[in-house]
Amino acid sequence: MPESADLSSLLVDRNLALELVRVTEAAALAASRWIGRGDKNAADGAAVEAMRRAFDTVAITGTVVIGEGEMDEAPMLYIGEKVGLYAKAGGGPEVDIAVDPLEGTSITAKGGPNAIATVALAEKGGFLHAPDIYMDKIAVGPGLPEGVVHLDASPAENLRELAKAKGCEISDLMVCTLDRDRHKELIKACRAAGARITLLGDGDVAGVINVSQPEAGIDIYMGSGGAPEGVLAAAALRCIGGQMQGRLMFEDEDQVARAKSMGIDDPQRIYSIEQMARGNVMFAATGVTSGAMLRGVRRTPGGAYTHSIVMRSKSGTVRYVEGHHNFARKPSAFVA
Known part of the structure; x- marks a missing residue:
């Protein structure tokens, strides 16, 4: 049976x-x-x-x-x-x-x-009930040590650890992020560290998934985008392999209250890929x-x-x- x-x-x-x-x-x-x-x-x-x-x-x-x-x-x-x-x-x-x-x-x-x-x-x-606000995200592909990158680390630190894990130079790494004014400092920091950057006009679900696609040539995704898109990207990486972290970005108390009504009790929490997309x-x-x-x-x-x-x-x-x-x-x- x-x-x-x-x-x-x-x-x-x-x-x-x-x-x-x-x-x-x-x-x-x-x-x-x-x-x-x-x-x-x-x-x-x-x-x-x-x-x-x-x-x-x-x-x-x-x-x-x-x-x-x-x-x-x-x-x-x-x-x-x-x-x-x-x-x-x-x-x-x-x-x-x-x-x-x-x-x-x-x-x-x-x-x-x-x-x-x-x-x-x-x-x-199984899915995080993410409100329609921004989420700060970081993602890398499969086959890397757990926790090789972290949302609370600086771009330079993450790039240094990622290069070490991949056995390459920072200058060999390709960063992907949305081409937005809010990412000016992030882009500046990545370039200062020596990394290359691909800027997306839109579509950060595909941007995150690309870290797991060798033919895409993307080593790491950084930056903020829609929280719902973050959950979709986490679901894909759960299937295809990779690491991802996300943290909701609240603009006011109304957004915090709405998130709490959806079951989100800690506004500062960093969500792992398994916490955004659980189970099968x-x-x-x-x-x-x-x-x-x-x-x-x-x-x-x-x-x-x-x-x-x-x-x-x-x-x-x-x-x-x-x-x-x-x-x-x-x-x-x-x-x-």
Whole structure:
């Protein structure tokens, strides 16, 4: 009996992982119609609507814990929304869901690189319920001593320890961070230490994941970005390997009070990767525009090509999925 239950659970996991790809494909296909058209809100809205429709076919009872905002701020995929085939009637595995239907709305509007549609799934209670505020983040790839970098250390100290662990010079290291005014001192400190820097216009989920992708050439991610995106990135690194720390950045007491209502009792706490994404986790993403990790949607007469990644923490398996979509035979049902 236990063997049968284990096999059933394994098959459910595998099926869910592939279903998540269908969800991100739908969002990416919808957003791709808005690449370079200068309307980031339309691109985001199309991705959100398509992702929500796609979730309606997935055999889960899911609760969105990282979403587009609160119910009064977002018409769909809001925090607390129930999604999935069994959302109304109940049934199927109960899971928590983190989504960013279009990470890189401005990138998409401008036709720039690295926009992705992404979703993560965890056992119920597995994700940190991060409010929509900034999070200070630091991340490195797999195969390094535990605690090699730390949020409370200076950029120079972290770069020195990382170079030592990798057996290289600081000048060999590539730092990734968002190109923001708030990072001026961080960028200055990294350059003063001798490191090289890649500046992102947007999309720090992909930026964090790149530390685990040798072909991306990124050694460390530093800096602040959205806390919800931090949880998504932590879910990915739980699957693919790496270390990450995050600390919420509060601007006022109202934000502190709101975080406490979501179960966050220590505003100064540094969260480890396991505290942001616990238990069995799945992650999927589909490229909207091409970047270091994924190729973007390529539309053709009557169809499209998509490029996705899907991974599970239980097995550590990472799969890349290339989808060839023939709209003449199977219309893109989730894309309006």
